[in-house]
Amino acid sequence: MQDTITFYYSPQTRARSVAMLLDELQAPHELHVLNMKAGENRQPPFLAINPLGKVPTIRHGDAVVTEQLAIHIYLGDLFPQAGLTPAITDPLRGPYLRWMAYFGACFEPALIDAYLKREPAHEAMSPYGTYDQVIEVIRAQLAKGDYLLGDTFTVADVLWGTGIGWTLQFGLIPKLPEFEAYARRVSERPSYKRISEMDAAYAAEHEAALAAASAG
Known part of the structure; x- marks a missing residue:
C-alpha cells in the first residue's frame, strides 16, 4: 500500500x-x-x-x-x-525538465529583480540573462502551441499556468496575447476552478479568524 x-x-x-x-x-x-x-x-x-x-x-x-x-x-x-509526466525514455522528457527548471532558475529571479527594481548582474553572470530575454523566451515557446510542450498538457503547465495567471493578475509580466491565452486555457480546467474555490474559502476563513482574534 x-x-x-x-x-x-x-x-x-x-x-x-x-x-x-x-x-x-x-x-x-x-x-x-x-x-x-x-x-x-x-x-x-x-x-x-x-x-x-x-x-x-x-x-x-x-x-x-x-x-x-x-x-x-x-x-x-x-x-x-x-499521463501528465513524460517518461524518462520520452523525447519530451528533456524539454519538460528544462521548463520545470527554467521557472525557478530564471523566471522567478527575473521577476523579483524587476519588481524590486534591482539591477541584475551583468548579462554574462546573471543566471537568467535579462528580464526582457526571459519574457521573450517564454512568449516564443507559448506561441508554438496550446501548452509548453505543444499540444501536450503536462505537470509543467500546472506550474506555469498558475504562475503566469498570478503574475498577469499583479502586473508582473506584460499582458501579451500568448500569456493571456495560455493562462485562460489553464484556468478553464476543472481542477483549477475547484482549487480556486477552495483557496478562496480558506482565505476567507483565515481572515475571519484573524479579525476575531484582533477583536478579542
Whole structure:
C-alpha cells in the first residue's frame, strides 16, 4: 500500500499549484492547512518538518519534499498513470525538465529583480540573462502551441499556468496575447476552478479568524 501523502498548504501561496496538481493527478492525500496569517507556519510543529516555515511542503512516508518545483516533479513521477509526466525514455522528457527548471532558475529571479527594481548582474553572470530575454523566451515557446510542450498538457503547465495567471493578475509580466491565452486555457480546467474555490474559502476563513482574534 502506498504511503499517504500529507500536503501542507496555506491559501494565497505557491501551494495553490500543488493543490491543483494533486487534483489533476487524482492523488489521495491528507490536507494539512496552515493559517500563515496567524503564524502557524512559524510554530515548532511545522518548523520541525520544514525549518524555513514554507509551503508547499509534502511528506510521503519518511520523505519530506519542499520547494515547489521539486514537489511537482516528485508527484508527477509518483503518479505516472495520470499521463501528465513524460517518461524518462520520452523525447519530451528533456524539454519538460528544462521548463520545470527554467521557472525557478530564471523566471522567478527575473521577476523579483524587476519588481524590486534591482539591477541584475551583468548579462554574462546573471543566471537568467535579462528580464526582457526571459519574457521573450517564454512568449516564443507559448506561441508554438496550446501548452509548453505543444499540444501536450503536462505537470509543467500546472506550474506555469498558475504562475503566469498570478503574475498577469499583479502586473508582473506584460499582458501579451500568448500569456493571456495560455493562462485562460489553464484556468478553464476543472481542477483549477475547484482549487480556486477552495483557496478562496480558506482565505476567507483565515481572515475571519484573524479579525476575531484582533477583536478579542
